[in-house]
Amino acid sequence: MKSTAHHFKAxxxxxxxxxxxxxxxxxxxxxxxxxxxxxxxxxxxxxALREQGKRIKDHALAHLDVYLERFDEALTAQGGxxxxxxxxxxxxxxxxxxxxxxxARRVIKSKTMVGEEIDLNTALASAGLxxxxxxxxxxxxxxxxxxxxxxxxxxxxxxxxxxxxxFDLHHHQRKGQPPRAVGELVNEAxxxxxxxxxxxxxxxxxxxxxxxxxxxVVLVTNEGNADLSATxxxxxxxxxGIDKIVASLADVTPLLRLLGRSATGQAMSAxxxxxxxxxxxxxxxxxxxxxxxxxxxxxxxxxxGEFRAMLRCIRCGACxxxxxxxxxxxxxxxxxxxxxxxxSVLTPLFVGLQASVDLPNACTLNGRCxxxxxxxxxxxxxLRRLRDLQLEQRLTSRTGRWALRAWGWLARRPRLYHASTRxxxxxxxVFSGKRGAVRRMPLAGGWTASxxxxxxxxxxxxxxxxxxxxKSPP
Numbered sequence: 001m002k003s004t005a006h007h008f009k010a011x012x013x014x015x016x017x018x019x020x021x022x023x024x025x026x027x028x029x030x031x032x033x034x035x036x037x038x039x040x041x042x043x044x045x046x047x048a049l050r051e052q053g054k055r056i057k058d059h060a061l062a063h064l065d066v067y068l069e070r071f072d073e074a075l076t077a078q079g080g081x082x083x084x085x086x087x088x089x090x091x092x093x094x095x096x097x098x099x100x101x102x103x104a105r106r107v108i109k110s111k112t113m114v115g116e117e118i119d120l121n122t123a124l125a126s127a128g129l130x131x132x133x134x135x136x137x138x139x140x141x142x143x144x145x146x147x148x149x150x151x152x153x154x155x156x157x158x159x160x161x162x163x164x165x166x167f168d169l170h171h172h173q174r175k176g177q178p179p180r181a182v183g184e185l186v187n188e189a190x191x192x193x194x195x196x197x198x199x200x201x202x203x204x205x206x207x208x209x210x211x212x213x214x215x216x217v218v219l220v221t222n223e224g225n226a227d228l229s230a231t232x233x234x235x236x237x238x239x240x241g242i243d244k245i246v247a248s249l250a251d252v253t254p255l256l257r258l259l260g261r262s263a264t265g266q267a268m269s270a271x272x273x274x275x276x277x278x279x280x281x282x283x284x285x286x287x288x289x290x291x292x293x294x295x296x297x298x299x300x301x302x303x304x305g306e307f308r309a310m311l312r313c314i315r316c317g318a319c320x321x322x323x324x325x326x327x328x329x330x331x332x333x334x335x336x337x338x339x340x341x342x343x344s345v346l347t348p349l350f351v352g353l354q355a356s357v358d359l360p361n362a363c364t365l366n367g368r369c370x371x372x373x374x375x376x377x378x379x380x381x382x383l384r385r386l387r388d389l390q391l392e393q394r395l396t397s398r399t400g401r402w403a404l405r406a407w408g409w410l411a412r413r414p415r416l417y418h419a420s421t422r423x424x425x426x427x428x429x430v431f432s433g434k435r436g437a438v439r440r441m442p443l444a445g446g447w448t449a450s451x452x453x454x455x456x457x458x459x460x461x462x463x464x465x466x467x468x469x470x471k472s473p474p
Contacts, residue, residue: 001116001117001119001147001336001337002119003335003336003347003351003355003356004335004336005334005335005336005347005351005355005356005358005359006335006355006356006357006358007335008333008334008335008356008358008359008362009358011329011332011333011334011335012329012333012362014333015328015329015330015332015333016328016329020159020161020162021157021330023159024156024157024158024159024330025156025157025327025328025330028150028153028156028321029321029327032264032265032317032318032321033321033322034265035264035265035266036261036262036264036265036318036321036372037265038265039260039261039265039266039267040261042267043257043261046261049254049257049258050258050373050374050375050376051376052254053254053255053258053314053374053375053376054312054375054376056246056247056251056254056255057246057255057311057312057314057375058312059247060212060245060246060247060251061243061303061308061311061312063247064242064243064245064303066212067212067245067246067247068212068242068245068294070212070213071210071211071212071215071245072215073215074212074213074214074215074216075215075276075277075292076215077215078215078276078277078278079277079278079280079290080215080276080277080278080290080291080292081289081290081291081292082291082292082294083291083292083293083294084294084296085293085294085295085296085297086296086297087295087296087297087298088117088118088119088295088297091118091120091239091293091295091297092118092119092120092123094293095120095123095124095204095237095239095293096123096124096127098202098235098237098289098291099124099127099129099201099202099235100127102201102202102234102235102289103201104129104201104202104235105129105130105201106129106130106131106132106196106199106200106201106202107124107129107130107131107132107200107201107202107203107204108132108134108196108197108200108202108203108204108228108229108232108233109121109131109132109133109134109138109203109204109205109229110133110134110135110138110203110204110205110206110219110221110225110226110229110230111133111135111137111138111154111206111221111225111226112204112205112206112207112239113148113151113206113315113337113338114206114239114240114241114295115204115206115239116147116148116337117241117295117297117337117350118239118295118297120204120239121133121142132193132196132200134193134196134197134225134226134228134229135154135221135223135225135226136155136186136189136223136225137153137154137155137156138154138155139189139193140154140155140158140163140166140189141154141155141158143166143167143169143170144158144162144166146332147332147337148331148337149330149331149332149339150317150320150330150331150339151315151317151320151338151339151342152263152264152315152316152317153317156330156331157330157331157332160179160180160182160185161179163185164177164178164179164180164185165177167180167185167188167189171188171192193225197228197229197232198232200229200232200233201233201234201235202233202234202235202236202237203228203229203230203231203232203233203235203236203237203287204229204236204237204238204239205217205219205226205229205230205236205237205238205239206219206226206238206239206240207219207238207239207240207244207292208220208244208259208314208315209244209245209246209252209255210240210244210245210246210292210294211246211247211248211249211251211252211274212245212246212247212248213247213248213249214249214276215276215277216249216274216275216276217238217240217274217275217276217292218252218256218272218273218274218275219271219272219273219275220256220259220260220269220271220272220273221269221270221271221273222264222266222269222270222271223270223271224270224271226271226273227271227273230273230275230286230287231285231286231287232285233287234287234288234289235287235288235289235290235291236275236278236286236287236289236290236291237291237292237293238275238291238292238293239293239295240292240293240294240295241294241295241296241297241299242294242295242296242299242300243299243311243313255314256268256272258314258316258374258375259314259316259374261374262314262316262317262318262372262373262374263316263317263318275290277290278290297350298349298350299311301349302349306385307345307349307382307385309377309378309382310342310345310346310349310377310382312375312376312377313342313346313375313377314374314375316374317340318369318372318373318374319340319341319342319368319369319372319373319379320339320340320341320342321372322368322369322371322372323340323341323363323368323369324364324366324368325340325362325363325364326339326340326341331343334347334359334362335347335356335359336350336351336356340369341363341369341379341383342369342377342379343359344359344360344362344363344383344386345360345379345382345383345386347359348360348386353386353389353390353393353395354393354395357390357395357396359386360383360386360387360390361387363380363383365380365383365384367380391404418460418462421460421462422459422460422463424456425456425457425458425459425460428441428453428455428456429455429458432455435452436455437452437453437454437455438452438453438455439452439453441453
């Protein structure tokens with residue numbers, strides 16, 4: 001997927017003016033947040049479970065080379081094939097080669113964010129392969145020719161009326177029909193996709209976890225589409241980042257408990273499938289040929305650097321659901337595969353900081369993302385570090401750099417700083433007149449263009465503290 005992260009500000013402005021998008025985002029936000037909160041009330045010590053998940057992921061990352069080799073050996077012993085891809089081009093070429101060698105013409109594909117990362121659908125289409133997304137949300141956005149807007153709910157930005165129109169156009173070649181009920185839309189998609197499942201030559205899926213101990217791929221869905229993609233075609237290809245590895249079956253259980261509750265507010269997703277190799281003698285379903293493509297694509301670089309904690313991410317989407325910025329503009333504004341707080345860290349690391357310079361600043365640093373992350377990724381800290389790197393690499397505006405230097409110079413001189421803040425308070429109150437808020441202010445046009453600037457207290461905290469302590473008895 002080609003990045004448009006460098007257009008973030010324009011994308012965000014367009015999203016704020018998109019009325020159907022705003023309606024869809026409003027409906028989405030409370031659903032995810034409320035369901036997660038309800039699910040967490042069932043586990044008295046959820047924070048201890050988060051700490052356990054963090055330790056499991058950190059252990060796997062600390063011994064990543066060992067566990068990846070162990071996974072390769074275990075899966076090969078079960079009759080599967082493991083392929084190693086350094087980058088997106090290598091991964092797509094491996095997948096295309098498997099398809100060619102098996103004479104594939106139709107591919108059925110379940111939702112995979114790594115597939116989006118390597119722009120797999122474009123590569124398959126360029127090779128003349130018909131590719132059908134089997135996840136309902138992914139199928140909807142495929143019809144709309146759009147990328148996902150959310151990592152677990154790809155079509156969350158679409159209203160029922162919009163989806164009805166898409167189905168009318170692509171299924172019935174008609175326009176202007178009234179919106180249909182959700183159940184009708186689901187049944188219609190099911191009817192279309194069933195024939196695709198039965199006639200696909202290759203099934204492609206992602207992976208939620210890779211278990212080194214047994215060579216097992218774990219798939220988690222609520223629709224069962226990944227299971228059909230993995231079992232009906234003769235060939236199954238898994239594409240997964242190397243960061244998906246965990247040591248053992250025992251390690252998966254806490255992560256699954258974290259994933260369902262954090263993502264959709266479920267104790268467990270409807271379908272949790274463990275796949276270990278191709279069909280065995282006597283088995284009635286499953287692929288004859290089974291391949292797992294392990295993708296690096298910059299993850300090793302992250303492993304050895306200061307953003308290593310980001311590799312703990314289990315792709316639950318909780319940080320998106322609780323982010324006020326994502327909730328206001330949706331996923332497409334971020335311009336690449338991963339939106340929200342996680343995307344504001346990952347996109348600069350994958351496509352380059354210069355090509356996504358606004359994303360680390362698309363955050364209020366309120367800390368909600370870190371508070372809800374099931375594996376305790378310090379997202380605000382990582383975003384602040386990216387801002388530091390922007391400054392060091394002179395990617396910010398000259399005015400911004402001078403302003404920060406001036407503020408730093410002033411902050412290191414306490415007496416002058418306190419005098420300046422007292423003067424600033426007085427000036428703001430003068431600017432406000434009798435309104436009680438500042439409507440226009442130099443250098444603050446980005447704020448005052450759409451809202452008033454609230455007045456600070458009549459005195460600074462330091463002044464109030466000195467006055468309070470002077471009155472208090474020793």
